[in-house]
Every structure is written in C-alpha cells, then in structure tokens.
Amino acid sequence: MAYNRFRLMIIIRLLFLVGTLVLFILLFMETEQYITMALVAAAIVAQFISLIRYLDRSNRQLARFLDSIQHEDYTQTFEKADGDASFQELNAAFKAVMDKIRQTRTEREHQRRYLQTVIQHVGIGLIAFRPDGHVELANNAVRGILRVHHLKNIHTLASFSPELVQTLLQMRSGEKKLVRVQLPEDQLQLALASTVFKQRDQLYTLVTIQDIRMELEEKEMEAWQKLTRVLTHEIMNSVTPIASLTSTVTRMLGENDNVPQDLRLDEETVADIHAALNSIQRRSEGLLHFVETYRSLTRIPRPNFQIFNIHELFDRVERLLMPQLEEKSIPLGVEVVPPNLTLTADPDLMEQVLLNLLLNAAQALDSTADPRIRLSARLDAGGRVNIQVSDNGPGILDEVMEKVFIPFFTTKPSGSGIGLSLSRQIMRLHGGTISVRSRPNEGAIFTLRF
Numbered sequence: 378m379a380y381n382r383f384r385l386m387i388i389i390r391l392l393f394l395v396g397t398l399v400l401f402i403l404l405f406m407e408t409e410q411y412i413t414m415a416l417v418a419a420a421i422v423a424q425f426i427s428l429i430r431y432l433d434r435s436n437r438q439l440a441r442f443l444d445s446i447q448h449e450d451y452t453q454t455f456e457k458a459d460g461d462a463s464f465q466e467l468n469a470a471f472k473a474v475m476d477k478i479r480q481t482r483t484e485r486e487h488q489r490r491y492l493q494t495v496i497q498h499v500g501i502g503l504i505a506f507r508p509d510g511h512v513e514l515a516n517n518a519v520r521g522i523l524r525v526h527h528l529k530n531i532h533t534l535a536s537f538s539p540e541l542v543q544t545l546l547q548m549r550s551g552e553k554k555l556v557r558v559q560l561p562e563d564q565l566q567l568a569l570a571s572t573v574f575k576q577r578d579q580l581y582t583l584v585t586i587q588d589i590r591m592e593l594e595e596k597e598m599e600a601w602q603k604l605t606r607v608l609t610h611e612i613m614n615s616v617t618p619i620a621s622l623t624s625t626v627t628r629m630l631g632e633n634d635n636v637p638q639d640l641r642l643d644e645e646t647v648a649d650i651h652a653a654l655n656s657i658q659r660r661s662e663g664l665l666h667f668v669e670t671y672r673s674l675t676r677i678p679r680p681n682f683q684i685f686n687i688h689e690l691f692d693r694v695e696r697l698l699m700p701q702l703e704e705k706s707i708p709l710g711v712e713v714v715p716p717n718l719t720l721t722a723d724p725d726l727m728e729q730v731l732l733n734l735l736l737n738a739a740q741a742l743d744s745t746a747d748p749r750i751r752l753s754a755r756l757d758a759g760g761r762v763n764i765q766v767s768d769n770g771p772g773i774l775d776e777v778m779e780k781v782f783i784p785f786f787t788t789k790p791s792g793s794g795i796g797l798s799l800s801r802q803i804m805r806l807h808g809g810t811i812s813v814r815s816r817p818n819e820g821a822i823f824t825l826r827f
Contacts (some may be wrong), residue, residue, distance in 0.1 A: 397424060510532050514583075522565070522586055550572050555569070567586055680807055695709060705748065709750050712754070714753075735750065749768065762826075
C-alpha cells in the first residue's frame with residue numbers, strides 16, 4: 378500500500394513537472410512574456426529539486442532501515458510524524474518490521490538465557506571446547522568437579538590431572554571413558570562421554586563429566602552386604618545344629634553312670650569324648666560370634682540427624698580413648714576451626730566412626746618411636762565440614778590402600794576387617810565420604826567429608 382502511494386506521488390510530481398516544461402516551451406515559442414517564462418522556469422527548478430528531495434527522503438529512510446539491520450541496531454524508530462501520507466505508511470511499515478525483529482530477538486534471548494540457566498544448574502558436568510583446547514562452555518557442575526573457578530583452556534587442567542587433559546583432547550564422538558584422578562586429600566572416579574559437532578565451520582567437542590565414585594562405592598557396599606547376608610545365613614544354619622547336638626551329647630555323657638554296667642563307657646573314653654565335644658562347642662560358639670560380628674555390616678541403624686558442636690563430640694571420644702592412649706604414651710592433638718563449628722549428623726554413629734579410626738591409628742603406632750595422633754575438623758574450600766584423623770606411623774602401602782575399605786580385609790593378625798568398611802557405610806548413610814591418604818613411613822590421614 379505504501380509503495381503504491383509512493384509510486385502515485387512520483388507519477389503526479391512527474392506529470393506536474395512535464396506540464397510545467399510544456400508550458401515553458403509554449404511560452405518560449407509563442408510569446409515574449411519573459412517575466413512569466415522566468416516564473417515558470419523557477420517553478421520547473423523548484424519541482425525538480427522537490428522531486429529529488431522526495432526521492433532522497435525515501436532513500437535515506439530505506440538506507441537507515443537497512444543500516445540498522447546490518448549493525449543489529451534495533452533501537453532505531455520510524456514513528457516521526459510526517460505530513461506526507463505515503464511516508465507515514467512507509468515509516469509504519471519500517472516500524473512494523475523493526476518491532477517484529479525486536480520481538481524475535483527478545484524471544485531468542487529469553488530462550489538462550491533459559492538454556493544457559495538449565496545448563497548451569499544441571500547436575501551433570503558439561504564442557505564444550507575446540508580442538509586447540511579453548512573452552513566455549515563449562516557449567517557450574519564441571520567447575521565444581523574439577524575444582525576450578527574459571528576454565529578458559531583444557532590445558533590449564535594439567536596441574537589437576539595430566540591424564541584427564543590427554544583423555545579429553547583425544548576423545549572421539551560417542552566415546553566413553555573412565556579416568557581416575559588422585560587429589561592430595563581425595564580421589565575422583567570420572568566417567569566421560571563425548572560427542573563432536575560443527576557450528577559455523579568450527580568443530581566442538583562436548584563432554585559430560587560425572588564423578589561416579591560414590592555410586593561405585595554404593596554398589597560395592599550393596600554387593601558385600603548381599604554376600605555377607607548369604608554367608609552368615611548359611612553358616613548359621615550349619616553351625617547352630619552342631620552346637621545344639623554337642624550340648625545334647627555332653628548332657629547324655631553326664632548320665633553315663635545311670636546306664637547298665639555292660640553299656641557304660643569307661644572313664645578314659647568319657648574324658649576323651651568330653652574333650653572333643655568341648656573343642657567342638659568352643660569352635661562352634663566362636664564361629665557363631667564371628668558370624669554375628671559380620672552381621673553388623675547389614676544392620677546399621679538409620680542416622681538420627683542432629684545439630685551438635687564438633688568440639689563436644691571430640692571431647693567425648695577423647696575421654697573414652699584416654700586410658701588406651703595413656704597406656705601407650707600416645708598424645709592426642711585436637712583442633713576445631715572455628716571452635717564453634719557444628720555438624721548435622723548422628724552423634725552416636727560419628728562417635729563410633731572416630732573410635733574406629735583412632736583405635737586403628739593407635740595400633741599402627743605400636744612400633745613408632747615418637748607416636749602422635751591428631752584429630753581435627755575444619756571447613757574446606759567448598760564450605761563442607763571435613764574431619765581428619767592422622768598419625769605419624771609407618772603408613773599404608775599403595776597396594777594395600779586400595780583394599781582397606783573392603784569388608785573382611787585386614788593386615789592385623791587379630792583384626793576382623795569390618796571397622797573401616799563399617800565406617801564407610803556410616804558415612805554413606807550421612808551422604809558423605811571417607812578417604813585415606815598415605816605414604817610409607819609418613820603416616821596416614823583419614824578424611825571424613827560431609
């Protein structure tokens with residue numbers, strides 16, 4: 378509509394201009410009215426200038442409109458009042474287009490922000506980078522997993538884990554890998570899955586990163602619990618009748634004097650049978666006690682969460698262990714930073730975990746010349762409560778450190794192998810973790826993270 382009106386106005390102006398030119402020619406050829414011819418000539422010049430300005434106005438508006446689109450400047454307005462109806466309609470058309478572009482851009486920006494919010498708050502780590510390692514996207518989850526605040530290039534993770542950097546840069550589309558990262562006070566089991574895509578002639582690798590250590594520990598603990606239930610059930614079913622029969626035979630031997638002379642056993646035979654039955658009974662009772670001990674792995678009560686002061690927990694543990702520590706001349710250093718640090722957990726279960734760790738540390742210091750144990754609590758960089766039990770004993774060998782939390786595994790002749798496994802299960806029930814860091818002849822540090 379605006380174009381039709383504009384074309385009509387051009388035609389009208391041209392007709393007026395042509396008519397004026399014809400009039401000028403007629404005056405020039407038929408008359409000698411120079412003043413009239415001068416006025417007509419002035420009118421021709423005025424109409425010609427007006428036509429040029431009219432065309433320039435439309436060209437300027439169109440140029441401004443196209444320039445705004447080219448530079449993505451959608452703040453330009455085309456609402457200025459104009460007496461010419463054709464330009465009013467042209468401005469209205471430009472305004473409608475600009476409004477539509479602004480609306481589309483706003484909707485696209487909302488979608489981008491929505492997607493960015495989802496990516497930043499999703500629980501799985503996401504990282505997108507170029508072949509040269511330049512990072513285009515790293516959400517909050519991946520920065521938390523990798524312990525970094527800003528991540529601009531994959532190569533900056535070399536101090537965190539050189540193996541992880543190499544794995545990320547070599548991953549192909551659809552590939553999945555596991556990477557173990559050993560930190561100074563923790564260990565991560567990272568599951569990586571990648572896909573490669575192209576955008577604006579640039580290749581990107583998108584990798585999801587998850588720390589599956591807790592899930593692996595959970596599955597491992599469930600497997601051990603199922604195995605323990607089966608073993609204890611079968612052993613109990615086999616040993617209980619043996620213990621019962623042993624008691625019955627012992628009671629029958631006690632009635633040996635009441636049987637006829639020809640059926641009575643001699644005293645030496647009775648003594649031998651008594652000795653054998655006593656051995657069987659002792660071993661049966663010992664085996665039943667052994668099985669009952671391992672049943673504790675499958676019968677941990679649900680935590681009764683309370684908010685309590687960690688200093689009070691440490692004081693109770695210290696009073697309980699003081700006789701054993703004084704007997705071995707082992708000083709216990711206690712530190713809580715800040716002193717009023719609190720913890721939300723089950724105090725009884727936490728007391729049991731600390732007693733297990735401290736008793737293990739005391740036993741490990743039997744052959745140490747200057748034994749020391751330290752019990753400390755503080756907040757880590759992420760604001761989580763960490764409790765540590767450390768000693769200056771002989772430490773733990775690398776091949777043993779991988780097995781210390783496995784049920785029934787122990788390096789002590791009289792150990793049951795369930796203390797650390799029980800402690801890890803209690804920490805799992807609290808949503809936390811327990812880890813160990815050690816080197817031979819440099820002691821060991823057990824860390825509880827909540």
